[in-house]
Amino acid sequence: MGEIVQAAKITHVPSIWMSHTMPQHKGIRQNAIDGFAKLREEALAAGVDTFLIFDTHWIVNQGFHLNSKPRHQGRFISHELPHMLADMEYGYDGAPDLADLVVKEIQETGLKAMAHNQPDLGVEYGTLLPMHFINEGPIANVLPMAANQFSSIEENRIAGEAIARAIAKSDRKVAIYASGSLSHAFAPNEISSDYLNKVNGEFNRQMDLRVLDLWAEGRWEEFLDMLPAYAANCAGECGMVDTALLFGALGWEDYKGSCEIHTPYFGSSGTGQVNASFSLA
Numbered sequence: 001m002g003e004i005v006q007a008a009k010i011t012h013v014p015s016i017w018m019s020h021t022m023p024q025h026k027g028i029r030q031n032a033i034d035g036f037a038k039l040r041e042e043a044l045a046a047g048v049d050t051f052l053i054f055d056t057h058w059i060v061n062q063g064f065h066l067n068s069k070p071r072h073q074g075r076f077i078s079h080e081l082p083h084m085l086a087d088m089e090y091g092y093d094g095a096p097d098l099a100d101l102v103v104k105e106i107q108e109t110g111l112k113a114m115a116h117n118q119p120d121l122g123v124e125y126g127t128l129l130p131m132h133f134i135n136e137g138p139i140a141n142v143l144p145m146a147a148n149q150f151s152s153i154e155e156n157r158i159a160g161e162a163i164a165r166a167i168a169k170s171d172r173k174v175a176i177y178a179s180g181s182l183s184h185a186f187a188p189n190e191i192s193s194d195y196l197n198k199v200n201g202e203f204n205r206q207m208d209l210r211v212l213d214l215w216a217e218g219r220w221e222e223f224l225d226m227l228p229a230y231a232a233n234c235a236g237e238c239g240m241v242d243t244a245l246l247f248g249a250l251g252w253e254d255y256k257g258s259c260e261i262h263t264p265y266f267g268s269s270g271t272g273q274v275n276a277s278f279s280l281a
């Protein structure tokens, strides 16, 4: 019987790649890279064999989609920020069996879901950037799942619960990662470079910090109650559906775990970022 053995909300900002590869930016995201190292240690200790990533850069408009290719391999450049993230080589085995199980379980809730084993379907950097660090080797298979920009938090709660049932029916030890921002208000273009290391707006920064306080105190019910308004008012990345999928899989208001911060809150191009791991019973 399969199980969720690791759960985390993770950052994927391209400035991490700048920190890693560009001498003029060396070290600016060392905290994020160190957080990835801690997530990797956790994954190894938990015996993770599959990373299921809710990727807010694989944005879809209808239904729930998984990339069920048996192999993800190539060389990546970001279309959104090609000056920040390019020349990233990757090669991971996929998890088609788990993709099919997730599709079946989501379909049984009445929601639409599909898995795609198509040679032309690539992988986005919400998956690739954290995997470059956490899954070096690699140590486990990778299953990317898309984020639907027109879906509700409630639909993603239901899909997340279905994902947990699918994992239980598999024979895999799965890490589920919500790869997305806290607040996500990119700085205006004319001042974008001033915001490389900042959050755009005190309201967003204060809301993010409040959310992290709620997480630290285990006040999950209050956080989940405010999640739709938080996503709407703080420009949630793809509506924060990644977070809804994650907490749906963890049991939503029944979740009783605790949160460990592996990378303290930081600003990047105006957005609020963190690496946080959620304990499992």
Ligand SMILES: [Fe+2]
Residues within 6 Å of the ligand: 012, 013, 056, 057, 180, 181, 237
């Ligand atoms: Fe992003």
